[in-house]
Amino acid sequence: MIRPILLALVVGTAATAVVAGLTGIPGSDAVQLAAMAFAGALISGALGAWGLKRTRRRSIGTQSFLVALASLGAVGAGSLLAAQRMFISAHDLAALAVVMFAAITVGLVIALLLGRRVGEASRRLQSAAREVAAGESPTFGSESDSRELADLGRELALMQSRLDETRIRERTMDSSRRELVAWVSHDLRTPLAGIRAMAEALEDGVVTDPETVSHYYRTLRQETDRLASLVDDLFELSRINAGALNLQFTRVSLGDLVSDALAGAAALAQIKGVELNGSVAPGQLEVEVSVSELTRVLHNLLENAIRHTPTRGAVHLEAGVKDGHAVVTVVDSCGGIPEADIERVFDLAFRGKAARTPGSDEGAGLGLAIARGIVEAHRGRIEVANLAPGCRFTVRLPVTQEPV
Numbered sequence: 207m208i209r210p211i212l213l214a215l216v217v218g219t220a221a222t223a224v225v226a227g228l229t230g231i232p233g234s235d236a237v238q239l240a241a242m243a244f245a246g247a248l249i250s251g252a253l254g255a256w257g258l259k260r261t262r263r264r265s266i267g268t269q270s271f272l273v274a275l276a277s278l279g280a281v282g283a284g285s286l287l288a289a290q291r292m293f294i295s296a297h298d299l300a301a302l303a304v305v306m307f308a309a310i311t312v313g314l315v316i317a318l319l320l321g322r323r324v325g326e327a328s329r330r331l332q333s334a335a336r337e338v339a340a341g342e343s344p345t346f347g348s349e350s351d352s353r354e355l356a357d358l359g360r361e362l363a364l365m366q367s368r369l370d371e372t373r374i375r376e377r378t379m380d381s382s383r384r385e386l387v388a389w390v391s392h393d394l395r396t397p398l399a400g401i402r403a404m405a406e407a408l409e410d411g412v413v414t415d416p417e418t419v420s421h422y423y424r425t426l427r428q429e430t431d432r433l434a435s436l437v438d439d440l441f442e443l444s445r446i447n448a449g450a451l452n453l454q455f456t457r458v459s460l461g462d463l464v465s466d467a468l469a470g471a472a473a474l475a476q477i478k479g480v481e482l483n484g485s486v487a488p489g490q491l492e493v494e495v496s497v498s499e500l501t502r503v504l505h506n507l508l509e510n511a512i513r514h515t516p517t518r519g520a521v522h523l524e525a526g527v528k529d530g531h532a533v534v535t536v537v538d539s540c541g542g543i544p545e546a547d548i549e550r551v552f553d554l555a556f557r558g559k560a561a562r563t564p565g566s567d568e569g570a571g572l573g574l575a576i577a578r579g580i581v582e583a584h585r586g587r588i589e590v591a592n593l594a595p596g597c598r599f600t601v602r603l604p605v606t607q608e609p610v
Contacts, residue, residue: 459490
């Protein structure tokens with residue numbers, strides 16, 4: 207703010223000196239006239255500043271009128287004082303006063319009209335802000351508005367669009383959270399009830415047959431492992447949502463990651479009677495990833511594919527490089543995903559239209575949501591598409607991670 211004021215003073219002083227020189231006014235007279243004009247303008251400006259301070263809570267239109275009034279008063283007062291200093295005749299001084307007041311009157315009328323227009327624009331802006339707060343599209347920024355107000359209207363419309371998108375995401379996330387709570391409660395209640403019943407039977411000596419006792423202990427361990435896995439998934443998901451994943455990037459062979467993932471899923475595939483195989487493109491492809499987290503992604507994708515593939519079906523994992531990205535695909539024989547569900551596959555706790563009971567091989571519906579969170583934390587993308595006779599999950603990762 208100081209720089210424009212100093213610039214205005216320098217330019218005005220220079221212009222005054224130039225005009226005085228061109229008109230032949232002696233230097234002493236020019237200085238006296240300029241001082242008188244400056245004094246008159248300063249007094250008017252001080253009164254205008256006082257008026258603005260007193261009306262700081264009034265409308266913008268009122269304040270705009272006061273700014274115009276102070277400017278016109280500064281010109282008028284400075285001109286009249288300078289004219290009086292020039293010792294012109296009383297008639298000429300009166301004539302100048304008539305001209306000045308007539309010009310000031312016209313200027314004030316124009317200032318009132320402009321202030322009214324600014325006030326109307328301000329009220330439309332307030333109305334647009336209320337519309338945005340109410341979730342409605344703002345009607346502001348017409349062709350009759352100034353460029354700044356039109357730009358502001360477009361920014362409000364853009365903000366409203368973003369707010370709408372945010373509200374939709376929040377509603378979707380809230381629905382997913384409620385669904386997750388329902389599923390997790392369901393998945394916890396049944397195994398816990400079974401664990402309690404078996405523990406009470408063992409404690410009370412109701413079950414004494416060694417084979418049955420061994421079966422109970424084995425079932426207790428399996429249910430405990432499943433509950434621990436569910437808790438681990440919930441903890442991992444909470445870290446993803448909080449942006450608290452501790453990713454330690456290391457350069458590793460993509461082929462080694464694929465081999466480890468296939469080896470880890472082999473037992474489940476054998477139990478399900480599903481053929482599991484994989485392939486890696488020729489060449490030693492290395493990627494910079496968090497090994498433990500990416501291993502979890504591959505494990506979740508393979509487990510999901512195997513659980514949804516019928517007996518004697520096949521699951522194939524393939525890895526390679528394309529367009530500077532490491533690409534890993536998992537193709538299964540699940541029969542495909544309904545088009546209505548394919549966009550929700552990675553949503554939290556989504557299980558498709560067929561809700562299965564706890565204790566089945568469906569899981570809590572967290573695996574794919576966790577996989578997406580980890581892949582996105584690696585600045586990658588994960589996608590799904592139907593591919594006869596099943597579907598294909600594709601993970602694309604940058605070969606090298608750039609620092610944030």
